[in-house]
Amino acid sequence: MDAKIFRERLLGWYQEHQRDLPWRHTRDPYPIWLSEIILQQTRVAQGLPYWEKFMQAFPTLPDLASAEEQQVLRLWQGLGYYSRARNLHACAKQVMEEYNGQFPRTYDELLKLKGVGKYTAAAIAYFAFGEAVPVVDGNVYRLFSRVFGIETDIASSKAFNEFFNLGLELIDTQRAGAFNQASMEFGATYCKPQNPPCLTCTFASGCHALATGQQAKLPVKIKKTKVKDRYFHYLVFVHADQVLVRTRPVGDIWTGLHDFHLVETTKPATPDEWPTDLGKLLMGHSLKGGDVEYKHLLSHRRLHARFYEVNVPEKDAFEGLATQLEMQAVTWGNLENLAKPVLILRFLNDREI
DNA sequence: CAAACGTGGCA
DNA sequence: TTGCCAAGTTT
Incomplete structure (x- = not known):
């Protein structure tokens, strides 16, 4: 033309x-x-x-x-x-x-x-x-x-x-x-x-x-990456109106934004199947939840996030646990008032933490 | 240069 | 439900 x-x-x-x-x-x-x-x-x-x-x-x-x-x-x-x-x-x-x-x-x-x-x-x-x-x-x-x-x-x-x-x-x-x-x-x-x-x-x-009749074939776009699944098991520690948040590491999705401590697996897993002792450790600490799932779909990966809310009655008693969990760069805060950008997941909207 | 990076709409 | 992919850039 x-x-x-x-x-x-x-x-x-x-x-x-x-x-x-x-x-x-x-x-x-x-x-x-x-x-x-x-x-x-x-x-x-x-x-x-x-x-x-x-x-x-x-x-x-x-x-x-x-x-x-x-x-x-x-x-x-x-x-x-x-x-x-x-x-x-x-x-x-x-x-x-x-x-x-x-x-x-x-x-x-x-x-x-x-x-x-x-x-x-x-x-x-x-x-x-x-x-x-x-x-x-x-x-x-x-x-x-x-x-x-x-x-x-x-x-x-x-x-x-x-x-x-x-x-x-x-x-x-x-x-x-x-x-x-x-x-x-x-x-x-x-x-x-x-x-x-x-x-x-x-x-x-x-x-x-x-x-x-090539409308559906054009433009030609060769795709190569195959889909990978990632399972995030979030532990949302809650004390009164505060939650424990951390900064996400550099070099991964949501770099520098804030979310919660998590355990990652490549397949669906219950707490007792987690690659750490975390699940067992938490059994004694009112672990509730596991019923909120956030599915995140990308072209080349699927993210599945499940949330476990863990009630922390006393912050002092929690310190020992945090050490055992090897939690790093975490801070307590009220999500509404945090001066930092917080990754808003559906969980937050559902729970009004 | 391939891979990584988010989310939501649509069929 | 699952797959595709949208007014791209960076590493």
Whole structure:
């Protein structure tokens, strides 16, 4: 399909069907950057409330830069991929210190910012500064691969260059218009991963995938990792209105966030089957619970968390137990008042600790 | 460059 | 229920 035809159809569709999103009403790079970080691997419906929360709490870049990292993480709770929150904060400080509080205006400079990769740099360069750089995200991979019949594995590194170069051909450098927004929007809401409505599509004539019935096969994405199961047996020690929390170790899921002491197994296990003596040890200490299960599903792993609430009548008597359990970096606190970001699991909502 | 990183919606 | 995967970046 000719570049001009593609562009006209895409922009024609977009004019009719674009969503009204708050970060589209501005060219201020700050709210645009914030939206792009939040929307990495995240749907608009899920990210929008967070964008609003952040804009409320930190209306300007200096507000965010001068905040405590803990406060940023607390606001990010529940969104996932928490390194984004740390990079967000680090980036804000970086722009304040290295760029005099002004976002750099070019793709190459934007790429140097923390948490800003090829996609986000292109998006900001385009949306805030009008640089005609094509964005290549999951939606663009899908749209281009289907319409033009590209069978390159989109997980491979050369795929990016191939799609980026195609984007350069398709984008109109003279009057770039809303090309990038339109291609992402179309991929997100019309040329969907499953069951796209091809018969009424504006690209119905000329689409390679429709002509060959390859909609479900494209884009090609080779997946390799197999699913692993992890079983977390949480011990929630409770004393009056306080619980024992700890900082999660670096190098694992939820790094630096807070949760409770846990025993991990690779299979379902009851306390007496745990690889430590913990289960037996706790039998004498009113171990209750075991009825709250939190299932966490990822593309390549399944997390199963079960919670055991352990009542601690006297903190002093507990010290010996804590030593035996080899518990480290733990502190007592009221979850509501903790000044630290706490990993909110369903358990907490259920129990109102 | 493969692997790791969260969560929630959908069929 | 299970699998797929979404406006990606970092290591």
